[in-house]
Amino acid sequence: METTERFGAVFQVEAWVGSDLGQVRNKNEDNYLVDALNGLFIVADGMGGGVQGEKASRRSIETFSAALYNKRTLLRALEFPHDEELRQQVAELLDQAIRAANQEILRIRKSIGPKVTMGTTLSALLLLGNTGVLAHVGDSRIYRVRYRELSQITNDHSLVAEQVREGYITPEQAELSPFRNVLVQAVGKGDKIDPQIEFFDLEMGDQFLLCSDGLSNYLTESEIITVLGEPEGHRIVPRLIDCANARGGSDNITAIAIRLSTSEHYQPTTEVDIGRGFTNAPLLRGLKTMESTRLLQLGKTHDYIAGERIVSEDSIDRSLFLIFDGQVGLYRGGHWLSTLETGQHFGLFSLIDGQGRLVSATAESQVRLLEISRNEFVDLLRREPNLGVKIVWNLLKDLSFSYRQTVARLLKALSSPEDDSGTMD
Numbered sequence: 001m002e003t004t005e006r007f008g009a010v011f012q013v014e015a016w017v018g019s020d021l022g023q024v025r026n027k028n029e030d031n032y033l034v035d036a037l038n039g040l041f042i043v044a045d046g047m048g049g050g051v052q053g054e055k056a057s058r059r060s061i062e063t064f065s066a067a068l069y070n071k072r073t074l075l076r077a078l079e080f081p082h083d084e085e086l087r088q089q090v091a092e093l094l095d096q097a098i099r100a101a102n103q104e105i106l107r108i109r110k111s112i113g114p115k116v117t118m119g120t121t122l123s124a125l126l127l128l129g130n131t132g133v134l135a136h137v138g139d140s141r142i143y144r145v146r147y148r149e150l151s152q153i154t155n156d157h158s159l160v161a162e163q164v165r166e167g168y169i170t171p172e173q174a175e176l177s178p179f180r181n182v183l184v185q186a187v188g189k190g191d192k193i194d195p196q197i198e199f200f201d202l203e204m205g206d207q208f209l210l211c212s213d214g215l216s217n218y219l220t221e222s223e224i225i226t227v228l229g230e231p232e233g234h235r236i237v238p239r240l241i242d243c244a245n246a247r248g249g250s251d252n253i254t255a256i257a258i259r260l261s262t263s264e265h266y267q268p269t270t271e272v273d274i275g276r277g278f279t280n281a282p283l284l285r286g287l288k289t290m291e292s293t294r295l296l297q298l299g300k301t302h303d304y305i306a307g308e309r310i311v312s313e314d315s316i317d318r319s320l321f322l323i324f325d326g327q328v329g330l331y332r333g334g335h336w337l338s339t340l341e342t343g344q345h346f347g348l349f350s351l352i353d354g355q356g357r358l359v360s361a362t363a364e365s366q367v368r369l370l371e372i373s374r375n376e377f378v379d380l381l382r383r384e385p386n387l388g389v390k391i392v393w394n395l396l397k398d399l400s401f402s403y404r405q406t407v408a409r410l411l412k413a414l415s416s417p418e419d420d421s422g423t424m425d
Helices: 050-069 071-078 085-110 159-163 171-175 221-228 233-246 291-294 348-353 373-381 385-414
Strands: 002-007 013-019 030-036 041-045 122-126 131-137 139-147 148-150 196-201 209-213 253-260 302-304 307-313 321-323 329-331 337-340 362-363 368-372
Touching: 030 050, 030 253, 041 050, 041 209, 041 253, 050 071, 050 085, 050 122, 050 362, 071 085, 071 131, 085 131, 085 196, 122 139, 122 209, 139 221, 148 209, 148 221, 148 302, 148 373, 209 221, 221 233, 221 302, 233 253, 291 302, 291 385, 302 373, 321 348, 329 368, 348 385, 368 373, 373 385
Parallel strands: none
Antiparallel strands: 002 013, 013 253, 030 041, 041 122, 122 131, 131 196, 139 148, 139 209, 209 253, 302 368, 307 362, 321 368, 329 337, 329 362
16 A cells, blocks of 8 residues: 655655565454554554454554544644644653553453453654654564664564663574563553653655564564665565565564655666676677666666565566676576576566566575666667667677577587587587
């Protein structure tokens, strides 16, 4: 789901959300709220198993958001210049809203029976004018990316996180601790609750990610930055969810991705340091510097994290991909065919005939690619036929080389042990 709204006449906000069962669970206990009109975004990860966990996360969001909507006028005042007294009133409202959600879950628990285990995390983000506010309990997370640097702006209310903060264990030890999923605070866990409530200034270009631990447990901070840099916003959440599932998907996965402003989120090719490994790329062989630049300016760059699918076999698209940095594995039917390095390209057949992809491509490391669409490529050939001849000639030479290699391997596989000398002229 995508929403694009303007509020407070300050920032344009784009938000995308998705939730997935994962690979192990048979019930999705996560819930979320995306309300860009009122600047409210929430992720809640239910606990208790099956119906109880789902009910806890859903009812906590409903109770919390209702308390805020009843005081909408107070919250809207944050969109304009305000003083510390107003911030204190809003902080008290958010505190009361979380406590109301906590009491609601405790009430439901009591009505079901004394042995019921039921609770939820709750991570809420308010964007009002130039001001951001978070209200948080549990170990779901809110991240902010600013100037390509990621910060976790919520504190994990877990046992190992407390031990790290107090210096008893290191972050590396926390990753291996058997107590990493033990929460010290959660909505519905008990009467005592101390939510994290913080205010911060918003800046043009800020990005936010709200997610359950079914996502954050599987991706590193640098990988989150990479995926949030995806220029096509609607692809961000599916990419995040696919990565978590590919790495195990042991829990439900929920994510809300948010962008402020409409600035470009991919790096122009002319600003990319293509490095020494790219200067001998087969596609650019024999081209002058300005000719190479005109070709590279056609496309858009994309970044992928290790293990992420770039294209799928039999999919219909007409793009050629050049590898700026990293390694890409080519597969057919799940079987590895080859690994391409910096400077190499793939997708030539689809570029030419528009038929389904013969292979799938997966990032084997952190990868940066240049994607050139068929329309852009054909337009260049028409505008600059002399340059076009050079590029097509390079493609033909590379295709010929690949063909000879393939035939040589085929002849070797078919030849007997006594006759292993097949060659091609």
